[in-house]
Amino acid sequence: MAETQTAPEVMTTADGIPLKVSLRRALRRQRILSFLLVAPLLLFIVASFIIPIFEMTMRGVENPQVVNIMPRTVEALQSWDGKDIPDEPVFAALVADLQAGRKSKQIGKVATRLNYEQRGMRSVIMGSARSASRLKEGPYKAAMIKIKKEWGQTRTWALIKRESAPYTLSYLLAAVDAGYDENGDIARVDEKQQIYVPLFERTIWMSITITAICVFLGYPVAYLLANLPLRTSNLLMILVLLPFWTSLLVRTTTWIALLQTQGVLNDLLVWLHIIDNEGRLQMIFNKTGTIVAMTHILLPFMILPLYSVMKTVPPSYMRAARSLGANPLVAFWRVYVPQTVTGIGAGSILVFILSIGYFITPALVGGQSGQLISNLIAYHMQKSLNWGLAGALGFLLLVLVLVLYAIYNRLIGVDKMKMG
Amino acid sequence: MASIPPYAGTLERAWYYGYRLICALIFLFLIGPILVIIPLSFNAEPYFTFTSEMLSFDPAGYSLRWYEDFFTSESWMSSIKNSFLIGIASTLLATVLGTLAALGLSRPQMPFRALIMSILISPMIVPLIISAAGMFFFYSKVNLAQTYLGVILAHTALGIPFVVITVTATLSGFDHSLTRAAASLGAPPSYVFFKVVLPLVTPGVVSGALFAFITSFDEVVVVIFLSGVEQRTIPLQMWAGIREQISPTILAVATLLVAISIVLLTVLELLRRRGARLRGITETV
Known part of the structure; x- marks a missing residue:
């Protein structure tokens, strides 16, 4: 303060505070105020969305069952060299864990967990736990091997030792059709038994197909809308916006009504004598059904960004190209299309992101061959209850989507996203 | 483009009509299926x-x-009640929280703007099945699964990106000298907000709210995971109906939903025109 009085060239406010300090204070107040406005929502989204998603994907690497439910065995196994069958103390720890696990009804979780890694382990664990509860005193080694011969095999113990870590890679490996072989090395699953990699490939391939069809159908329509007088194009825009606003389930239902074997389109084809009554086409509950319905649902997401980019292209460029001697096709391809590339990019990434995570439509019209990766995540969430694998598959899908989103953001910026 | 010039050759004429025919077919593909179910x-x-x-x-x-x-049908009627209850409650929450956040985000002093924006937008980006699975675990843990509150909060999270995006977009064209003018004329901040800011951003807020409502009203994946027997919504009822035994009742529901979307579309269009008029943009028709 003293300095400000001796240096009159520093401007001060009425109460003697240097203007710079005062401004900084005001700005800080503004920053805090801005942040306070955002804070409630940020807190809500982080707590109810970001953390749950993070936890869900963490389930893909968490491995709490063996370490928590069989702590004594895990500890006793630490000094095991992995060569011979463990000694009596390990078996004593095993029996103690099995008895405790049976009493607390937790042992089933270990059985399920180990069964994912090696088929048959469920019955080994459950059977041993039942019999071990009757074992009063040692020696346990011979008794346990007699109950289940698997306890006399090193691979059983190697499996337990491997899965006693609190985190595991095995779900993520399973999600890319790999796993540990008998020696504990990572190996690919047999070509014929691969499920997830082909499904990821199918999901990506179908998303590319849908995106490509959307570009081919969306481009001419967006061009028409952008170049018609506004009154006409506003009217035609309703034809794009109405499907956009119509319930997803309604649109999926209509495709079932249209495409099924006793449906409208097949009836029409029979009536026109293009096909006969016995030769009705199977157009739904397969890949075709999924592609047609999803293209219909996602087409507006292609048309709208294309339209908004095409609106900014001045028509005089095309006229200039034509007057300089370019024929219409050359002028269109070399002058017009390059100016709409951002629109194509925006629409394509949007459609691709949306289709890669689609669940409802493939589940309803996809049949067996039209299922996507989301459907398998739902299956593991609801039916097989293998939540670790669901988490690992979800993690891979999420990474894929976030990478695409980052590209989208770099290309267009989410602020500029237009809706409606 | 608008009309065909008199000097056009045969090829150009053919292309002109051929192109329009192609566009007409694409429009038919877009709108036809929706119109077919109405008579059905x-x-x-x-x-x-x-x-x-x-x-x-x-x-x-x-x-x-x-x-x-x-x-x-009793189950359909209760699903209508549920859909509107959940939709309206989550829309109100999403609109209030989202508008406040958008106001903060569009202030020039906002710190970490890009990061916060991408966090708030994330419910729109993350595939629904992952959101649904994550929320299922979370809401089960806090004992909100299979309750109305759980579904409402989940739908609030899903609707928020739409409110944030539309309101921020409206505010991006906002003239901040208006608030300064009001403040310099002696208006307290709350008065400035209600008398100057709010009327100008209302179209954005309402269209954001409509997006949030339709998101909730049409949402089924999260509902499949989170709702109990009591919280069945219309989309869930349709989902179950299509999977179990498909009856034309679903077509009647679908027709009613198309009518609702026509109403929403009309409201949005009126809002857009009002917003354009308020910003002084006259449409060149």
Whole structure:
């Protein structure tokens, strides 16, 4: 303060505070105020969305069952060299864990967990736990091997030792059709038994197909809308916006009504004598059904960004190209299309992101061959209850989507996203 | 483009009409399926196709039985109530929180703007199945699964990106000298907000709210995971209906939903025109 009085060239406010300090204070107040406005929502989204998603994907690497439910065995196994069958103390720890696990009804979780890694382990664990509860005193080694011969095999113990870590890679490996072989090395699953990699490939391939069809159908329509007088194009825009606003389930239902074997389109084809009554086409509950319905649902997401980019292209460029001697096709391809590339990019990434995570439509019209990766995540969430694998598959899908989103953001910026 | 010039050759003429025909077919692909279900929902028979009576416009081929079925069914009626309850509650929450956040985000002093924006937008980006699975674990843990509050909060999270995006977009064209003018004329901040800011951003807020409402109203994946028997919404009822035994009642519901979306579309269009007028943009028709 003293300095400000001796240096009159520093401007001060009425109460003697240097203007710079005062401004900084005001700005800080503004920053805090801005942040306070955002804070409630940020807190809500982080707590109810970001953390749950993070936890869900963490389930893909968490491995709490063996370490928590069989702590004594895990500890006793630490000094095991992995060569011979463990000694009596390990078996004593095993029996103690099995008895405790049976009493607390937790042992089933270990059985399920180990069964994912090696088929048959469920019955080994459950059977041993039942019999071990009757074992009063040692020696346990011979008794346990007699109950289940698997306890006399090193691979059983190697499996337990491997899965006693609190985190595991095995779900993520399973999600890319790999796993540990008998020696504990990572190996690919047999070509014929691969499920997830082909499904990821199918999901990506179908998303590319849908995106490509959307570009081919969306481009001419967006061009028409952008170049018609506004009154006409506003009217035609309703034809794009109405499907956009119509319930997803309604649109999926209509495709079932249209495409099924006793449906409208097949009836029409029979009536026109293009096909006969016995030769009705199977157009739904397969890949075709999924592609047609999803293209219909996602087409507006292609048309709208294309339209908004095409609106900014001045028509005089095309006229200039034509007057300089370019024929219409050359002028269109070399002058017009390059100016709409951002629109194509925006629409394509949007459609691709949306289709890669689609669940409802493939589940309803996809049949067996039209299922996507989301459907398998739902299956593991609801039916097989293998939540670790669901988490690992979800993690891979999420990474894929976030990478695409980052590209989208770099290309267009989410602020500029237009809706409606 | 608008009309064909008199000097156009045969090829250009052919292309002109050919192109319009292609566009017409694409429009038919977009709108046709939605229009087809409207007459089908009046079918007198339990089929998903036109009967010969319907094609000959025989009144006997048409009936309102599926609508009657819908309006007398207890489960459909309770699903309507649920859908509106959950939709309106989550829209209110999303709109209030989202508008406040958008106001903060569009202030020039906002720190970490890009990061916060991408966090707030994330419910729109993350595939629904992952959101649903994550929320299922979370809401089960806090004992909110299979409750109305759980579904409402989940739908709030899903609707928020739309409110944030539309309101921020409206505010991006906002003239901040207006608030400064009001403040310099002696208006307290709350007065400035209600008398100057709010009227100008209302179109953005309302269209954001509509997006949030339709998101909740049409959402089914999260509902599949989170709702109990009591919280069945219309989309969930349709989902179950299509999977179990498909009856034309679903077509009647679908027709009613199309009517709702036409109403929403009209409201949005009116809002857009109002917003354009407020910002002084006159449409060149």
